[in-house]
Amino acid sequence: MSDTDDEQERGVAAYASPPCFMHELQPGFSTNAPSAPQARADVMRWRKAERERLIAARLAIPADERAAMARRIADGLDKVIGNVSNQLISLYWPFRGEPDLRPWMETVFERGGSIALPVVIEKGQPLIFRAWRQGDKLEKGVWNIPVPAEGQPVQPTVVIAPLVGFDPGKYRLGYGGGFFDRTLAAMPARPLVIGVGYRMAAIPTIYPQPHDIPMSAIVTD
């Protein structure tokens, strides 16, 4: 499903102006977002609460349903990327209920594509990407997320970023480390950046800040 379909289904996101007075124009209108927080500190506080809400909501989805959703996301990725052969695709090792795209990763290898995984070198710094294929050694990185134990940094042609939340402007809410924004800002050439997540992660706005870089495309179930 495209993100445009998503917006139409969600309704709320279709309004271009802040929803402050919508409850007066449309009885029953409500949104979880506070009325347009302006200050950066307010936005960061709001994001923290929103992350917790969205992560709890996706963990509440039964694992078999999440697996079915991940299969639909995989189909959507193939539509957006097209031919994966000769592409170097940065994926992620799933945690905290993120869509598990490792079965899709297998199909990328079978079709002649390559995979990289993101590695946190230091908080507050860009991620690096290391190539990975089955059999290569993984070690525990931050948050115990497995990362390739060795290898020179590589530059992916496609970056797949897991979404905690996303908005109609294709802005991504992540875990609050600012890693993908910093990484994309520092890359010599902007890759195709695909945000992947569940439809339930759609929110009216993430209150984009100057450092936020929008995704090239969003793929949901």
Ligand SMILES: Nc1nc2c(c(=O)[nH]1)N(C=O)[C@@H](CNc1ccc(C(=O)N[C@@H](CCC(=O)O)C(=O)O)cc1)CN2
């Ligand atoms: N599966 C997966 N791997 C991934 C990511 C991801 O989103 N998903 N990342 C995508 O970026 C990177 C890891 N992202 C991280 C983001 C934040 C923190 C972290 O320590 N956060 C602080 C709170 C930050 C704050 O609010 O100031 C913490 O939990 O204490 C760690 C890793 C690389 N690997």
Ligand SMILES: Nc1ncnc2c1ncn2[C@@H]1O[C@H](COP(=O)(O)OP(=O)(O)OP(=O)(O)O)[C@@H](O)[C@H]1O
């Ligand atoms: N290019 C950048 N340069 C400096 N600081 C940045 C940059 N990008 C993001 N940050 C900082 O990182 C912090 C977290 O940003 P944000 O809330 O956008 O994280 P996120 O996108 O949810 O996290 P992640 O990508 O790690 O999952 C903010 O304090 C922000 O100022």
